Amino acid sequence: MSVSFSAARRSLLVGALAATPLVLLGCTSKAAEPLPFEGNDISGSHLGRDLSMVDTTGQLRTLADFKGKVLLVFFGYTQCPDVCPTAMAQAAQALELLGKQAKDVQVIMISVDPARDTPTVLKAYVQAFDPSFIGLTGTPEQLDKTARSFKAFYAKEPGPTPEQYAMNHSAAFYLMDQSGEARALLGPSLTPEDMAHDIKLLLA
Numbered sequence: 001m002s003v004s005f006s007a008a009r010r011s012l013l014v015g016a017l018a019a020t021p022l023v024l025l026g027c028t029s030k031a032a033e034p035l036p037f038e039g040n041d042i043s044g045s046h047l048g049r050d051l052s053m054v055d056t057t058g059q060l061r062t063l064a065d066f067k068g069k070v071l072l073v074f075f076g077y078t079q080c081p082d083v084c085p086t087a088m089a090q091a092a093q094a095l096e097l098l099g100k101q102a103k104d105v106q107v108i109m110i111s112v113d114p115a116r117d118t119p120t121v122l123k124a125y126v127q128a129f130d131p132s133f134i135g136l137t138g139t140p141e142q143l144d145k146t147a148r149s150f151k152a153f154y155a156k157e158p159g160p161t162p163e164q165y166a167m168n169h170s171a172a173f174y175l176m177d178q179s180g181e182a183r184a185l186l187g188p189s190l191t192p193e194d195m196a197h198d199i200k201l202l203l204a
Contacts, residue, residue: 035201038194039175039186047182048073048174050149053110053136056123061136063180069106070202071176072186072195075152075169077113078125083171083188084109088129091173093192094199095130101203102132104178110146111137112154112169150174150182177202 034041048063055061072091076084088109095102109126111117114137122135138146147154154169173186175198184198
């Protein structure tokens with residue numbers, strides 16, 4: 001009788017253990033469900049991990065410096081006639097919509113024109129949109145490595161004189177979570193409300 005009871009217990013235990021992976025998988029699957037971003041979901045792409053640029057105080061900055069913050073990263077330049085000022089203005093409006101939550105967000109503009117965007121020029125430019133915005137610049141080599149990490153495009157377009165050139169560049173924000181993982185690409189068609197919506201998903 002005791003042998004039969006023991007066998008029954010073993011049978012129940014095996015059955016329970018066999019079911020456990022299914023339960024765990026169910027939990028894992030639910031946690032991994034994609035967030036309803038308005039932008040394009042790029043979770044798992046690991047873009048931007050090699051960010052290494054210099055801020056307007058001369059300090060080298062990497063993703064580790066911004067841990068705990070949701071990041072909005074944009075590649076642009078101060079003499080951009082329309083795309084960059086529009087993007088920066090939209091980011092500023094998105095922060096306004098976030099209210100008190102804005103303190104947990106950092107907007108970063110990485111200059112694709114380090115020859116003209118000196119730390120002084122860059123700081124004045126980004127902070128004209130919001131005092132909390134940070135500008136990053138650096139050597140051509142630093143810019144190349146960082147842009148490659150984000151798979152961001154930029155190219156010099158000759159102008160009427162050597163000094164009057166333009167820069168073609170990517171026009172989307174990279175939305176990154178508090179751990180530095182790229183999560184969404186926010187294109188220029190999105191409104192400040194859309195941007196605020198996607199940021200809130202990572203602040204929840």
